[in-house]
Every structure is written in C-alpha cells, then in structure tokens.
Amino acid sequence: MKQSMALSFKKIAALNRRQWLENRQAYGLTGLALTVVLLLFFFIGWHWRESFPGAQGNGIFLIGLFGGGIAFSGWLYKELSRPADSIWLLGLPASAGQKILIFLLHSIIFYGVGFTLLFQIVETLFYGVVAGSSAGVLHSAIFENGFYTCYLTFINIQLWLLIGSLSFKKAAIIKTVLLLLLYFILAASGNVVLMKMLTGEARITSSLPYGYFQFVHENENIYVYLPALAQHLVDLLGWLLPCFLIYIAYLKLMEKEITA
C-alpha cells in the first residue's frame, strides 16, 4: 500500500515535471502578458476614475480571473483536442486520475493562486508608485464580503472547460464557453419567464434559479431569497458540484478514443 502510494506520487511528480518543462516558456509569457494587461486595466481605471465609480479593482480581478483563466485553459487543454497530442498523452504510463489531477493543478490551483498573487503585486505597485495614496478607494477587496466565492465559480468554469475539451473534437473551448453563456442567459431570463407564467405576477423583473427573485413594488425593488435552510442546502450542493464535475472529467478521459 505504502509502495503503491509512493509510486503514485512519483508518477504525479513526473507528470507535473513534464507539464512544467514542456511549457515553462509559455507560462513565463502568460505571466508577462497578464502583468501588462493588468497594468493597462489599472491605468484605464485610474485615469477615468470619475467615470467608473465603485469596486473597480474587483471588476479588474474578475476579468483577469475568468477571462485569463479561460484563455489559459484553452491553451492548456489543447492537448486533449488534437489527435496526435492525445495519442501521446493517453499512451503515457500513468492513470487517467493522475492525468486529470495535473490538469486541475495547473488550470485551477496554479492559475488561480498565481493570478491572485500577480494581481496583488501589480495592484500594490501601481497604486503605490504610479497613482499614489489618493487612489486608496480604488483598491480591490477580493477577500471581503464573500467576494471570494467567485473562486467557486472559477473552479466550476475551469472544470466545464476541461469536460468540453474532452467532449468536443473541434473548437472545444469556444463551444463550451458559448454553451455556458447560453446556460446563464437561459437560466436567468428563462427563470423569470417561468416564474411569471407560474405565478401570473408580471412585476417579477429578475431572478436566478436556486437563488432569488426580484419584483417591483411601489417603485421599489424587492428581493425574495430562499429560506435559510434551503439556501444552505443549495450552497452545499454548490460546493459539491466541483467533485461531481471532476468525476465526469475523469470518466470522459477514461473513455476517450482517437477516432480521427
């Protein structure tokens, strides 16, 4: 048992070394590109600070986390879409679980942590050196007021992209992103339509499935949330969703065939 555990860790370390040695140049360039884009966004936000009131920093953080994360995954998962690359990957003497783990480590942990660190450094440098102390209000607050739950959404999106790359043969990332956008549009607007139909209440203006709905009453927006216990259950399912998606990705890799 101990020996097989050690062997398993050895394989994971070997796969991780492979990922790093084959892509170190691309990782360096990704870091550089993110730094430049973040500096540009901070500059735009600072320059037009009167026009963009509110949590600018948080907005920039979300763009980098999701936009950059999708681009990074698109590049990382290309190995799963190209037949010649896939043959090499599938033939490597390691289990499907170990191979999936490496994708998760790089697309979720390394990108998520790496981007957060880079964001903090660039933000500190920008406001410290360029903008000066007067820009204090523009600072992000990513670890406050539950904002950090965006990491859960980030994890889920990265996992859906992995599943999409294992499912579609061509333009996998574009197709998966389009499907996710379609889902969000349908889930939000479809839910409103459904609620209006079910209740006959025309004043419902927005809603999210398993979240809340909003209606207008005497020119005021009223929000109606789920009861606390039901919301806790939904939250719990939300935290379990990544485990479910990881299992699907594992099964998809196990079942992957090279038909081209």
Add this chain to the structure above:
Amino acid sequence: MIVIKYLSYGYRKGQQLFEGLNLTLHPGKVYGLLGRNGAGKSSLIKQMAGLLFPVHGSCTLNGREARHRDPDMLEQLFFIPEECQLPPVTIPVFLRIYQGFYPNFNLHQFEEYLRIFRVPPDSHLRRLSFGQKKKVYIAFALAANTAVLIMDEPTNGLDIPSKLQFRDIVRSAGCCDRLTIMSTHQVKDLDNLIDNVIMIDQGQILLQADKAALTEYFSPEPLDLEILFNRVIDQRS
C-alpha cells in the same frame, strides 16, 4: 501476447468495420499488418493500443484489457502513430521528462539509434523536420524496450536512406520476447523485417501466416509479398 476475441467495431452505427474478428499475436515475432488504404489497419492497431474500444468482444494485451489503459499495461506498450507529434523541447529535456515512465528504457540504445539515424543528440525537437521527428520517436520507442511495440506506417515520411537505417535499427533492436506489429500499405519497405504476415481488407483478415511457411509454399519461386498481397486482394474481389 495480444488476444483479440470476437471483436466488432464500427465508426458509425450500422457501418461495421470489424465483425467477430479473432486474432492472436505471440511475443518474439514481428508482425506485418498489410492492407490497402482504408482497409482497417489503423483501426485495428488502435484497438490493440487501447485508443479505440470494441463495441463487442475484447482485445487484451498480456491479459489486460487494452481499453482500460491501466499504467501497468501502458508500461508494456509503445505505439508509434503515423503522424508523430513531439513536445517543443530539446532531446536531453525530452529524455529527462519521459525516460522515467518506462522502467526498461536504455539510454545507451537511444543514443546509438540517434547516431545511426544521424540526428544530433542535443537537437531541439521543434526545429526538426517531420522525418527527423519520426526518427526520434522510433529511437525512443525502441529504447523503451516495451514488451509490445506497435507502429502505424512507420516508414511514411522517411526518405530512402532513412528507410534503410530504419530496417537496420529494427532488425538490431529485435529481442527474443518483444512483440512488434507494423502496419503498412508499402509492403516492400518492411518485407525483410516481418516474421508473420497479416493481410487485411474491409475489416476482414484475408490471410495470416508465417513468412517462412509462405516462402516454403511458393518455393522455388521467391516470395514477393507485394505480388502475394495483390493476388489475395484480387481473389477476394
């Protein structure tokens, strides 16, 4: 040993490529899988490599289901596809990454094969031509010393001198218990390497025989696999 039992497979429903196919391949032999373009050669060897799954039946490699691709099975198998894709690293880095995955990998052999193929050992794989990449792939596959070596059209993309080098290398690398399968539609390229001939067309095995037996059968006429292949195909049609 590779054992295929009652294998059925089709890319689409209602279009069967193989139906109830049976085949047993023994260690220590070099099998030549011959067939026209689209005969099903690549699909058959992909089944053996665990890259395609049977709809019915089974394909086992030393007792393990190929489709499960478990790490112990993959350590015993090396598959060289027709289109070789190698990572954009130097050969020393490539070795640093991959040799550890194969317990019987022999560095000395690898260096020797590269020398015969005239590929500089410190080359960057990104800068190599398709043929040179294929040579690195072949050299690594042979040096991995896996129990089963599967090659799909191994001489495609190699120039004439390289084809000769390839034959020399494969002959010298042949060890007593390795099972080698080479698929080709260019029979002449592999004629001298093959111990056993498997001819396939439209998903059916038309002929499987030891080359020695075929040579004896056609004696005193010299055995020409290409002529034999054309004759078998003609008879079928």
